[in-house]
Amino acid sequence: MAAPSRIMVVLFLICTASLGFSEPTPDEDPTPTPWPHQFHSILVMNYSGILQIIDLWYDWTNGRNFNIIQHQLGNVLYDLEWNNGTSFFYTLDSSKQCSSAQLEVGILRPNWLDGANYLGQKQVDGFLCNVWEKVEFIWYYEDVVTKRPVHWVFYTGREAHVMTFEVGAALEDIKWQAPVYCFDNSSAAIAVDDSISTRIPLLKGSTVL
Ligand SMILES: *[C@@H]1O[C@H](CO)[C@@H](O)[C@H](O)[C@H]1NC(C)=O
Numbered sequence: 001m002a003a004p005s006r007i008m009v010v011l012f013l014i015c016t017a018s019l020g021f022s023e024p025t026p027d028e029d030p031t032p033t034p035w036p037h038q039f040h041s042i043l044v045m046n047y048s049g050i051l052q053i054i055d056l057w058y059d060w061t062n063g064r065n066f067n068i069i070q071h072q073l074g075n076v077l078y079d080l081e082w083n084n085g086t087s088f089f090y091t092l093d094s095s096k097q098c099s100s101a102q103l104e105v106g107i108l109r110p111n112w113l114d115g116a117n118y119l120g121q122k123q124v125d126g127f128l129c130n131v132w133e134k135v136e137f138i139w140y141y142e143d144v145v146t147k148r149p150v151h152w153v154f155y156t157g158r159e160a161h162v163m164t165f166e167v168g169a170a171l172e173d174i175k176w177q178a179p180v181y182c183f184d185n186s187s188a189a190i191a192v193d194d195s196i197s198t199r200i201p202l203l204k205g206s207t208v209l
């Protein structure tokens with residue numbers, strides 16, 4: 001009768017060993033997926049009923065981030081951010097407007113959501129999402145299954161709905177050149193506020209983001 005009991009012991013050991021390895025860790029909150037080093041997204045923005053479509057080209061590899069902002073039935077504004085803190089805001093139409101700014105923050109780091117506070121799961125835009133909040137500055141919704149961002153909301157109420165998320169997509173270098181009138185005195189200035197710059201609201205949270 002030694003053999004069956006030995007089998008039992010072996011089975012017991014296998015069971016406890018596998019329990020030890022695959023034990024779920026319910027105490028461990030999920031963490032946000034870091035941003036890919038390059039991606040392209042189309043975002044639908046709603047800022048208190050003012051609608052915009054943003055072409056977002058995130059390019060950590062080259063230290064730059066581009067928001068090409070289409071206002072509803074309005075102009076297109078280019079918000080070009082360099083990791084050295086320089087930002088250019090311009091139009092490419094006949095108005096030839098341009099403003100630049102020197103900020104104390106670079107672009108968002110791929111792991112900028114590290115340390116965010118997990119709030120649980122919620123259905124948003126038709127997707128079941130994990131939700132985090134960071135320093136009461138941003139609420140971030142990520143698809144539970146695909147881990148892609150679905151939605152985020154800034155403390156200002158400005159909200160983004162992520163329509164596409166192309167990992168690895170990069171905008172060609174030539175498109176990152178601010179127009180010549182950004183570098184002489186010929187351009188009309190652009191009023192820059194929270195509704196067009198994505199980095200100015202970030203600046204307010206710069207100590208932590
Ligand atoms: C935009 O947000 C406002 C609330 O600020 C909401 O009433 C409105 O329905 C939203 N519009 C769209 C198109 O989502």
Ligand SMILES: *[C@@H]1O[C@H](CO)[C@@H](O)[C@H](O)[C@H]1NC(C)=O
Pocket residue numbers: 082084085086
């Ligand atoms: C930051 O980099 C951009 C692009 O290379 C350049 O146009 C700008 O002058 C730089 N700003 C500073 C402060 O060096």
Ligand SMILES: *[C@@H]1O[C@H](CO)[C@@H](O)[C@H](O)[C@H]1NC(C)=O
Pocket residue numbers: 183184185
């Ligand atoms: C722009 O204007 C400033 C003074 O406002 C002047 O010092 C500078 O030389 C001008 N630059 C060009 C390229 O005209």
